[in-house]
Amino acid sequence: MRILADYHMHTPRCKHAVGPLEGYIEKGIALGLREVGFADHNPLPDGVGANVRMDEAELDDYVADVLRLRERYRGAIEVRLGLEMDYVEGMEPYLAEQRRRYPWDYVLGSVHYLDTAGRQISWPRNFAGDIHTLYARYYELVRQMAATGLYDIVAHVDLPKRTGRPAAEPEREMVTQTLAVIARSGMSVEINTSGYRHPELAYPEAYPSVPILREILALGIPLTVNSDAHAPDHVGTQFPAIEALLKDLGCRSLARYAGGHRESYED
Ligand SMILES: [Zn+2]
Numbered sequence: 001m002r003i004l005a006d007y008h009m010h011t012p013r014c015k016h017a018v019g020p021l022e023g024y025i026e027k028g029i030a031l032g033l034r035e036v037g038f039a040d041h042n043p044l045p046d047g048v049g050a051n052v053r054m055d056e057a058e059l060d061d062y063v064a065d066v067l068r069l070r071e072r073y074r075g076a077i078e079v080r081l082g083l084e085m086d087y088v089e090g091m092e093p094y095l096a097e098q099r100r101r102y103p104w105d106y107v108l109g110s111v112h113y114l115d116t117a118g119r120q121i122s123w124p125r126n127f128a129g130d131i132h133t134l135y136a137r138y139y140e141l142v143r144q145m146a147a148t149g150l151y152d153i154v155a156h157v158d159l160p161k162r163t164g165r166p167a168a169e170p171e172r173e174m175v176t177q178t179l180a181v182i183a184r185s186g187m188s189v190e191i192n193t194s195g196y197r198h199p200e201l202a203y204p205e206a207y208p209s210v211p212i213l214r215e216i217l218a219l220g221i222p223l224t225v226n227s228d229a230h231a232p233d234h235v236g237t238q239f240p241a242i243e244a245l246l247k248d249l250g251c252r253s254l255a256r257y258a259g260g261h262r263e264s265y266e267d
């Protein structure tokens with residue numbers, strides 16, 4: 001099936017993405033996509049993660065920019081307004097207000113922080129603890145995130161493989177438990193092709209890996225396919241390879257979002 005939307009594009013406001021917003025949209029048009037959506041890193045309170053996300057004072061302008069571009073490109077491509085809203089334990093009221101205050105088409109949920117103090121999940125070169133404990137905490141937080149009801153799409157669900165260590169047998173059990181919670185939540189999961197750009201991975205592939213993807217499909221959890229673009233050139237990364245994979249796996253529909261509502265589309 002053809003992938004018609006890329007819902008995970010960043011902007012320079014997060015301080016680690018480059019290129020004008022128009023560049024991302026025009027790459028989407030050149031690839032023949034019908035929809036592209038921005039989902040930049042959300043602001044968090046008390047300066048948590050401020051070096052990799054927009055400031056609170058920028059959120060209004062981010063939303064206004066995307067809505068303006070939606071009008072400007074109307075007829076050429078649908079521009080969606082999304083947010084990559086980090087789930088941080090203890091910040092639920094703050095996040096609920098962020099979700100409520102703007103007309104998001106969808107909100108992507110990701111887990112990058114281990115605790116309320118904003119301690120970042122770090123990779124083995126500087127991770128002091130035990131890798132199994134890291135996996136356990138990560139999936140505990142993903143389940144909590146799903147339970148908040150604040151999110152539409154689970155971002156890069158097997159992110160801890162960025163340690164260079166894909167989930168082995170004990171961690172696969174955690175993944176299975178977590179997918180059951182996601183299935184009940186009504187959220188979709190993204191196939192995030194940024195893995196092809198991450199040299200830390202044991203081998204180049206998307207998030208999640210194929211065995212996890214099979215489980216997702218068996219549970220009937222809807223899927224989106226996103227590039228996690230941090231530059232215009234990243235839009236649509238490896239989409240033809242994912243189209244071939246989805247065909248192999250017998251997946252014939254994907255999710256699309258508008259105004260916080262999910263629909264499915266197929267070829
Ligand atoms: Zn980023």
Ligand SMILES: [Zn+2]
Pocket residue numbers: 008010084228
């Ligand atoms: Zn992202």
